[in-house]
Amino acid sequence: MITRPVADIIEQLELDGDTIVTVDRLASVMDEVGATGSPRMLAYELQRDGWLGTLRSRGAWEFLPGSRAGSYSSGDRFLEFRAQHALRMGWPGVLAMESSASLLGLAQRIPDREVIALPDDAAFPKAMNGQWRCVRIEIPNEGVTVINDLPTWDREGLLVGIGIRPSGYKDTPGLGQWLSDPPFDVDTDKVLRLLASASAAARQRTAYLLQASGNREAAHKIIDANPPTETAWIGPRSQGGRYDSVTRVSDTRLHPYLSVGGGS
Template identity: 30%
Template sequence: MTRSIPPSLAPLVALLELERPTIVSVPQLTALIGRTVMRTPPRVAIQRLAARGWLLPTGVRGMWEFAPGERAGAFSSGDPLMPVQAALAAASSRVPAQQPSIALGSALWLHDLADRAPDIPEVAMPERAAVPAALARLCRVVHFSAKVAPVRKRGSLLVHTPATILVHLAHRPRDVRSWASILEMLGRLVDAANEAQIHQELAGRPHATRIRLAYLLSGVAPALAERLEPIPRGKVWFGPRRPVRHHDAHLNVADTVLPIPPRTIGASTVAPSSAGAIIPA
């Protein structure tokens, strides 16, 4: 599909082709227009570029996907996280401690630890933080305050580290949609996690989180589970308080959610060292 470029908009398209933003906001477009000699009002320029297929809607108000000329038409990149990128970009003005991050299954996919992304992207907001309307509409939002800084993927996405994902699983088991899928990739997740970061994530959290993590790792990484020094102080629930599926006498854990006892899962092929580096098991 041929897309026309009126002479009045050519300077803006040239800048967009040069800088190649994936997602661009109205203020960013306004700033780009300010760098040109264009006299077209920003609102009009944006409307005209959208009508000609250079700017594509993302589902988030004020955020556009730029479709470069190489696509030979008004075609989206097809990235399943494109709407999330737009929603996160819209929330980027928040202070760092209040910014959302890609979490759980979506984070596992971005770390190449899962074969597919969840049908609905999973995003974590810090505890007690207000959820932006766009995120609530486009994503499954959970609340979890990470202590380890997220990593950047695809340029702008903030993504929980493998260590953060592990501790999140233990801290809030009810946040997981499919424990069967998590257990299938648990060994790979442990292999990718940095032990020093695991301890950093555990610092200051309830003792029950440490017990639940030791329980979860008891099969795939028993040595690491022991290094967590899980000393039982009473019954710990893994999941909501309902009929128990499995009971771990060693850690005094009442498990109501896992499809199989984690001690029955084979040990991982590699194990995090006490210094945090990954070494052969």
């Protein structure tokens, strides 16, 4: 039987629309409704009674509201990602690559493993090992947006992230498909700002991706701002592929999946 204080806590979690519950969150709600006791013991009690679902992230649980008519998970594929943000204020993880493309409505399939971007000095959470993939790319905040309470690269951030590390986008056919579905409109000035501290090769590859998408005006603007002096590569440095003389990019990986644009 649920006691009145516990019922009040569950009601508050439902009213607030909580998806992830942490010990600190329970302590806050207990204080809000005037309940006493240990938040951690309350978490164990709520888990035992089917109100909290187990996650791999220690100290965090999925809230299972009564509206689901049973202890059923929401099936949200980003639960562990949400948990890490709930557990660590200011944690810098951002959805990236295929995960970002999926949230932005570009990719037509869900990735086999979700992808986050982290700076070099941030540890990859143990709870995400095996089920998630990490790329070590730090896109400026201007290239990050929030969708469904999830921080993710926006269109410009995604394009620049792929330009920085094209090997980080594993679904090459999928990339070619959505990139070839014109028009791939971007804020070119924003792309240039995001590329400000990137390498010359990253700028060339980003321009090539834009040109391949049919956005030649944006590609030329990037190249005109930083004329290339050497060849940059997308894919392994091998014979064959496509060489684009405008961006000076040799593409041995992506070009078979592109249906618009083209090199010379």
